[in-house]
Amino acid sequence: MIALQGQIVKGKVVRLEEYGAFVEVTTEEGTTVTGLVHVSEVSTEFVENIYAELAEGDEVDVKVLDIKEDGKVDLSIKRADPDWQDEESVNLRSKLDKDFNKRLRRFMHKSQMIQGEARRQKRGRVDS
Known part of the structure; x- marks a missing residue:
């Protein structure tokens, strides 16, 4: 062992x-x-x-x-390393990072949808 x-x-x-x-x-x-x-x-x-x-x-x-x-x-x-943080605090940070990443992906998706809609509306005005 x-x-x-x-x-x-x-x-x-x-x-x-x-x-x-x-x-x-x-x-x-x-x-x-x-x-x-x-x-x-x-x-x-x-x-x-x-x-x-x-x-x-x-x-x-x-x-x-x-x-x-x-x-x-x-x-x-x-x-x-004696200064190593215990796993509970690391797991909490990991969970916070995942929550942040989830919110960021949601924001980016909404932003892309809004930008796409704005481009479509702009093209509609130009075509008219």
């Missing part, structure tokens, strides 16, 4: 891919296991280029997010 889910452990970046970093961590038994830190779990900021954020050989603190039945391990660097 690597560690308990939610535990923060030390790891070493062993490989980088566009979609994330493979980090090697030591299990409680002393063996090493490689887990994936998805690019979205590297930083609280948007990571456009993972190679600019991390390098092979970097020592990092990671939080164990999940240990799947097939043995794959999901890790997070940003959640290992």
